[in-house]
Amino acid sequence: MPTERSDDRQSVNRRRFLGASVSTAAIPFVGKSFEEGRAEPLAPAIAEGPISTELTINGAPYRLALDVRTTLLDAIREHIGLTGSKKGCDHGQCGACTVHIDGVRVLSCLTLAVAAKGHEVATIEGLARADGPLHPMQQAFVDHDAFQCGYCTPGQIMSAIGCVKEGHAGDDDTIREFMSGNLCRCAAYPNIVAAVAQAKTQMEG
Numbered sequence: 001m002p003t004e005r006s007d008d009r010q011s012v013n014r015r016r017f018l019g020a021s022v023s024t025a026a027i028p029f030v031g032k033s034f035e036e037g038r039a040e041p042l043a044p045a046i047a048e049g050p051i052s053t054e055l056t057i058n059g060a061p062y063r064l065a066l067d068v069r070t071t072l073l074d075a076i077r078e079h080i081g082l083t084g085s086k087k088g089c090d091h092g093q094c095g096a097c098t099v100h101i102d103g104v105r106v107l108s109c110l111t112l113a114v115a116a117k118g119h120e121v122a123t124i125e126g127l128a129r130a131d132g133p134l135h136p137m138q139q140a141f142v143d144h145d146a147f148q149c150g151y152c153t154p155g156q157i158m159s160a161i162g163c164v165k166e167g168h169a170g171d172d173d174t175i176r177e178f179m180s181g182n183l184c185r186c187a188a189y190p191n192i193v194a195a196v197a198q199a200k201t202q203m204e205g
């Protein structure tokens with residue numbers, strides 16, 4: 001009789017639980033109906049081996065062979081090699097892994113990679129060209145010294161862009177509320193709020 005590894009079991013159970021309970025600003029991405037406000041679990045059965053899937057990251061197509069349980073964060077970092085998105089908690093609690101799917105901020109540690117097939121995924125690496133200007137949010141973080149160790153910063157910036165686009169950056173209290181899913185152990189919060197407020201005027205100007 002086949003045996004199931006206990007760490008696999010825990011991983012699946014953990015994601016199932018967190019997918020239902022997480023309440024941070026960025027959220028797990030669960031399927032094509034995301035924009036319609038409905039959750040539609042993608043498939044189901046655990047496959048025996050890797051499956052072939054295609055992802056579009058920062059406009060570039062990638063064909064990958066992945067275990068169906070691979071998170072989008074692990075696909076981006078471990079399989080594609082884009083390490084800007086950070087793994088802080090891997091539990092949906094810190095926001096360090098925030099990316100955009102179809103322009104909406106999501107927690108890539110709680111999103112299955114296969115759920116992103118057919119969608120546009122954007123990571124911190126896609127915000128600015130190497131030979132071009134920084135995105136206004138990146139520049140604002142530099143201007144306001146909105147980081148210390150920098151580990152949370154890619155997630156903060158991706159979440160902050162979503163916060164502005166959602167119309168949740170009207171004042172400092174609102175920015176704090178809608179950035180509350182992104183934790184910073186260096187406590188750079190006052191500078192982060194100032195950076196988001198500056199970038200808002202530039203993004204909307």
Ligand code: FES
Pocket residue numbers: 086087088089090091092093094095096097098107108109110
């Ligand atoms: S690594 Fe995804 S929320 Fe912490």
Ligand code: FES
Pocket residue numbers: 146147148149150151152153183184185186187188
């Ligand atoms: S700058 Fe260090 S965790 Fe945020």
